[in-house]
Structures are given as structure tokens and as C-alpha cells.
Amino acid sequence: MALTADSPLTELLQENPKAAEILMRFGMGCVGCALASGETIRQAAEGHGIPLPELLEALGIEE
Known part of the structure; x- marks a missing residue:
């Protein structure tokens, strides 16, 4: 299944572990926090x- 803006962060990180580095470059230092597990990329x-x-x-995802 292709990732979209509405995919959960957990799915993004499972599909592409290197995405954590990209998210952190954008200031998302709490990628592993409890709230992140229920958020979509869009949220x-x-x-x-x-x-x-x-x-x-940056993530290589089409909206």
C-alpha cells in the first residue's frame, strides 16, 4: 500500500525507517512520543x- 499524507506516522516509519531523520530535520523531534503513534503525517x-x-x-510521498 502506498503511503499518503493521511498515513499514520507509525506506518511511515515501518515502511521507511530513514524517514525519522527527515522528520527530525523538519523539527519533529518527538517522532517516538505517545502522541506521534496516533498521528497522521498531515496532522x-x-x-x-x-x-x-x-x-x-522530502519523504518522497505524493499527496
Whole structure:
């Protein structure tokens, strides 16, 4: 299954462990926190004030 902006962070990290480095570069230092486990990529970007298109491009994900 292809990852999208609405995929959970946990799924992203399972599919691509190197995504953690990218998320941290964008200021998402709490990738492993309890809240992150229930968040989608979209929700995490919004919560951290990160432009979703930029994050998705860095992750190699199409919206």
C-alpha cells in the first residue's frame, strides 16, 4: 500500500525507517512520543507548522 499524507506516522516509519531523520530535520523531534503513534503525517505537519507539500516531497510521498 502506498503511503499518503493521511498515513499514520507509525506506518511511515515501518515502511521507511530513514524517514525519522527527515522528520527530525523538519523539527519533529518527538517522532517516538505517545502522541506521534496516533498521528497522521498531515496532522504532524500541521501540529508543527510545517508546510505539508515540503514535507511530503522530502519523504518522497505524493499527496
